[in-house]
């Protein structure tokens with residue numbers, strides 16, 4: 082499935098609406114680290130994100146150590162950032 086990449090302007094607008102997220106150095110993904118009180122809360126967050134990801138058919142790349150979750154969003158089918166990344170990031174922020 083071919084999905085359109087965001088334009089430079091759309092990327093800037095997206096990041097302006099997503100404080101805490103930053104653009105990866107190659108410009109093809111956005112990243113954010115989440116920190117929770119303990120592992121159980123971090124894993125509960127990941128479980129909630131997993132349900133969102135399935136609903137949106139759009140999945141994060143992530144790494145968890147104890148209470149920290151490092152998350153990267155990119156659209157593999159687009160080879161970079163797409164509206165799907167913005168939509169998922171906004172839904173994730175709404176969980177906090």
Ligand SMILES: C[C@H](O)[C@H](O)[C@H]1CNC2=NC(N)=NC(=O)C2=N1
Nearest residue numbers: 138139140141155156157158159
């Ligand atoms: C067939 C394809 O794997 C699906 O359309 C979805 C699954 N989840 C996905 N997640 C992400 N991050 N990028 C994708 O391109 C993607 N594609």
